[in-house]
Amino acid sequence: MWAYHSTFYQIYPIGFCGAPLSNDGIVTPRIRKVLDWTDYLQSLGIDAILFNPVFESDTHGYDTKDFTKLDCRLGANSDFSEVCQSLHAHGIKIVLDGVFNHVGRNFWAFEDVRKYKWDSAYKDWFHISFDGNSCYNDGFWYEGWEGHFELVKLNLQNPAVVDYLLSCIQKWITEFDIDGLRLDVAYSLDRNFMHRLRNFCAELKPDFALIGEVLFGDYNLIVNDELLHSCTNYECYKGLYSSFNDRNLFEIAHSLNRQFGPEQWCIYRGKHLMTFADNHDVTRIASILNNPSHLPLVYGLLFSMPGIPCLYYGSEWGAEGVKSPDNDYALRPCFEKPLPNTLTDFVSKLISVRKSHDALCNGSYRNVVIQNHQLIFERCSESERILVAVNAGDNEYTAYSGELNGTAEELLSGETVNMNGQVSLPPYSVQYFQM
Known part of the structure; x- marks a missing residue:
């Protein structure tokens, strides 16, 4: 699966392109802005773009009106077809946000139900009771997603609904040549639907990637040979920033070992979960870290831990944005152009090193040294062994271990390091030692 060796770049198009928050009905080719970024993304080393909702909606994109436009x-x-062609020409794959759990109130089939009520041919496309009423006084009750009644839950156990959604996906593959889907709220989706989706997409495009949004629970339930290839790793997302803020690298070390360590009870060994420092739903990493000196270290960890790293647009140069209690607008800004800086250069270096080393993409995980401010772990494949060393403290630290022996190349600097049971870690540093 190509996604396992890729670096993703997430774009929320409505914000990225500076579109109005509410649909004004005016066709404006703002998506072509991506064409101006393709050279930058290629130079950064990006392998795939994850576009959040791009199809016709009323507001934020998740209240879909039409899956075909x-x-x-x-x-x-x-x-959009031209944008996809350009991205592919730059060696960048395209993954779209598949919002299949719910639609907006102005989705064409739900509009038919609102108009014809019991006589609508689409009443069984949703979870409806004509014995009640909705908060919109529709004359019937319907299930909304997690109490959000502007988002009407689809009945994915209805074969007609599934057939319709699969026909839309087939259109996206035919028209845009997309390479995968990110399944919105995958933890809410019907498992039988996901199973059929996996088989359907594999027949159309054998290397088609399916990545689920999962916030909690056992990822094995949907990341397996029958359902999805990957899902979002929110456990390690939390550990990435809080380990630095709480001066407790034991937290992320525990999560990584619990998920990918050598013991038989470790739960996700061999799986490639999507890892991230931030996204369109959470406060940006530059705003949530207490110490700005930790920002490069977070990315150093992100690109060396097991998983599929995903960057959120703008965060690679340290863009800030705080999630508000009632909206996410600050997280989804419009940048006129890329604003690369020294952090961007460092991230690009990390992408390049990860791409060149099988141990960082596919290797096993094992903790070697753990302190509150320091962490050294091993990534090991059949072809190579790499030690990742992080010092989150403001003083130089000397780490001691019987495993720190021999000559190593530090992959980020190219320097040769001779170890003799110990290694010196500069303050606020991350190093990749190829043993």
């Missing part, structure tokens, strides 16, 4: 605020289908 690009949101008019972003342009026409032909505009």
Whole structure:
């Protein structure tokens, strides 16, 4: 699976392109802005773009009106097709946000139900009771997603609904040549639907990637040979920033060992979960860290721990953004152009090193040295052994271990290091030692 060796770049198009928050009905080809970023993304080392919702909706993209049309605020289908062609020409794959759990109230089939009630041919596409009423006074009750009644839950146990969604996916593959889907709220999706989706997509495109949004629970339930290839690793997302803020690298070391360590009870060995420092739903990493000196270290960990690293647009140069109690607008800004800096250069170096070393993509995980401010762990494949060393403290630290022996190349600097049971870690540093 190509995704296991890739670095993803997540874009929330409505914000990224500066589209109005509410659909104004005016077709404006804002999505073509991506064309101006393709050279930058290629130079950064990006392998795949994850686009959050791009299809016609009323507001934020997750209240879909039409799965077959690009949101008019972003342009026409032909505009997006050209963007996808350009990305592919730059060696960048395309993954779209598949919002299959719910639709907006103005989705065409739900509009038919609102108009014809019991006589609608689409009443069984949703979870409806004509013995009640909705908060919109529709004359019937319906299930909304987690109490959000502007998001109407689809009945994925209805074969007609599944057939319709699969026909839309087939259209996206035919029209845009997409390479995968990110399944919104995958933890809420019907498992039988995901199983059929996996088989359907594999027949159309054998290397088609399916990545689920999962916030909690046992990832094995949906990441397996029958359902999805990967899912979001929220456990390690939390550990990434809080380990630095709490001066307790034991937390992320525990999570990584629990998930990928050598013991038989470790739960996700061999799986490639999607790892991230931030995304369109959470406060940006530059805003949540207490110490700005830890920002490069977070990315040093992100690109050396097991998983599929995903960058959120702008965070690679340290863009800030704080999630508000009632909206996510600050997390989803419009940047006129890329604003690369020294952090961006460092991230690009990390991407390049990870891409060149099998141990960082596929290797096993094992903790070697753990202190509150320091962590050394091993990534090991059949072809190589790499030790990742992090010092989150403001003083130089000498780590001691019987495993720190021999000559190593530090992959980020290219320097040769001779170890004799110990290694010196500069303050606020991350190093990759190829043994």
